[in-house]
Amino acid sequence: MNVTIKDIAKEANVSYSTVSKALNNSPLVKEGTKQKILKVANQMGYRPNLAAKQLVNKKTEVVGLIWPTIDRIVLATLVTNISKAFEATRYSMILSVDPIDIAKETFKKFQVDGMIVFAESGHIIPEDDIPLVAYGVEKKGNASYPIIDANHGQAMKQAVQYLYDLGHRQIAYVGHIDTADTLQLEKSEGYQKGMETLELSPVCMDTNGLDWVDGYTAIDGLASLSTQPTAIIGGSYDISAGILRALQERNIRVPEDISLISYDNIPKMETMEVPMTCIGVPVEVLAEEIVQAVIHRIESDQPSQSLILQPLLVERQSTAALK
Amino acid sequence: MNVTIKDIAKEANVSYSTVSKALNNSPLVKEGTKQKILKVANQMGYRPNLAAKQLVNKKTEVVGLIWPTIDRIVLATLVTNISKAFEATRYSMILSVDPIDIAKETFKKFQVDGMIVFAESGHIIPEDDIPLVAYGVEKKGNASYPIIDANHGQAMKQAVQYLYDLGHRQIAYVGHIDTADTLQLEKSEGYQKGMETLELSPVCMDTNGLDWVDGYTAIDGLASLSTQPTAIIGGSYDISAGILRALQERNIRVPEDISLISYDNIPKMETMEVPMTCIGVPVEVLAEEIVQAVIHRIESDQPSQSLILQPLLVERQSTAALK
């Protein structure tokens, strides 16, 4: 049997309502008694009953994260970071890997204060009474909830510009190009536009997938290119990791022979065999923004706005000026 | 504002206690009124308030799954399957990716009825009042909670025997050998013992890791072996996937030139380039057993026992009799 405020009240010789106030640090109870009660509560190992609180407050201070496509590992880092970001707030986070509609039911049952949805496919999620924030859905539909996303196109343009400034003119893009995935399309289009702006001719190598091996095998096509690139932009962490290894196996040195810059700004980039220069919204920033967005949506009645986050370039050892 | 049983009562012209009974299908209320109340409840879109229920029942019918090492993707399949297995029960599942002690606090706050812990390192988790079941911890320590695990060693022995029966005598094991990870050690030891029993000489190739690329590169050592194996046992799904590709790139046909069998019994094995013969506890079975174990632990006061599940061999196209 768990200890309740009534038990504490008995022990401390006060009424239970006083205990409640003391525990909530109300100014209505004298400092002395407050201390006494707190001490007793501690001794007895009191833990507030969430259900009871919830019943009167109609608040749980819990946010549910819906992550239906658990096998896309890139998101795992983001989940971990979001979870960490919540630690600094008074909210805690729970996770569901069920399909969106089922997960929504579960969370509704729990009466979470808000939800975050990782929605890949761009279709709009019907929003009921619980505040919702989505990550990474395409921006065209006008959903009722705010969408947080990274500016993928801008990131690619920036990558191109960065390599250009280093003196590179033959810049290739290796990523998943022939796909319906809007996220991937934004990247390749960003690259194309960036190249056109600088009057360079784009060279794309399609990976036909997003896994390590897809980047690895894409490099097979390198030899048959008419002009050899001096720099490569990798479409994602996994792809770039595959590219890096493929280059190494061909004794092509990075960055001496080819500069390599990767999309995705995650800590793992630092610890790769060649620490990787990368471009993208830092995952910690992304996490923080998402967390702030839900909390804002929960606590403020002002309409929340969708947010396109700007990428950041982190320079490491995989890129160098053209000799 | 959500609709409560009192709202329904008013609408249906009965007392709210009658509504409660009707909704719980109590025999104490007449069939006619029961139907009427159910209809009204449906029309008004009634959803029971979990907090209120919980307050009186002291039950949530929710199980918490603690998954601290989210980046080990192999477990993702298991999580998904456990989540699915819960659908057939009256319990639902929530997930936490926090470290064990923090996750336990969160779940305690929620008053989940039970917990499942994915604990890699073998250290014992202090168990407080909430029933707990662990998956995959080493078995030596005598924890107070039941541990569900697969018999990895047995699996390997069975794999060896299977290949032996197909006529193979040169059977190599490719996996992470030089490691402190007990799970990996159990596998390699199982392989060794299996070979010794059949009076064959074991050939191990260390991957020094568990990723795709580790299996892929391990095959580099194939050429330098004194006797060429006619069959290979891969230590995990990822490793075997790497092995398969490395073999293909060397124009070594599977299964014509080399038979390949993989540890891990997951659906993905079926859809590999060469559908893979595999050995291991089917992930659906594992999930089901874990779910049953927690539920048993929650609902019965009889002590639950730890469980070592026996592996199952699924024959596919990656293995063949030696010509």
Next chain:
DNA sequence: CATAAAAATAACAACGTTGTTATGTGAAAA
């Protein structure tokens, strides 16, 4: 020292359920 004002504490209703106890109603038995 009496009294008003302020401060501290106690009492109680409410949140939405469930389970127990009390009340009313119609049919069978006297």
Next chain:
DNA sequence: TTTTCACATAACAACGTTGTTATTTTTATG
């Protein structure tokens, strides 16, 4: 026709909190 007894329904306490209102105690004021 009255009494008894199922049966159906209503009333109410309880779960562990919070917030409001009521009461007591302390302090300041004349």
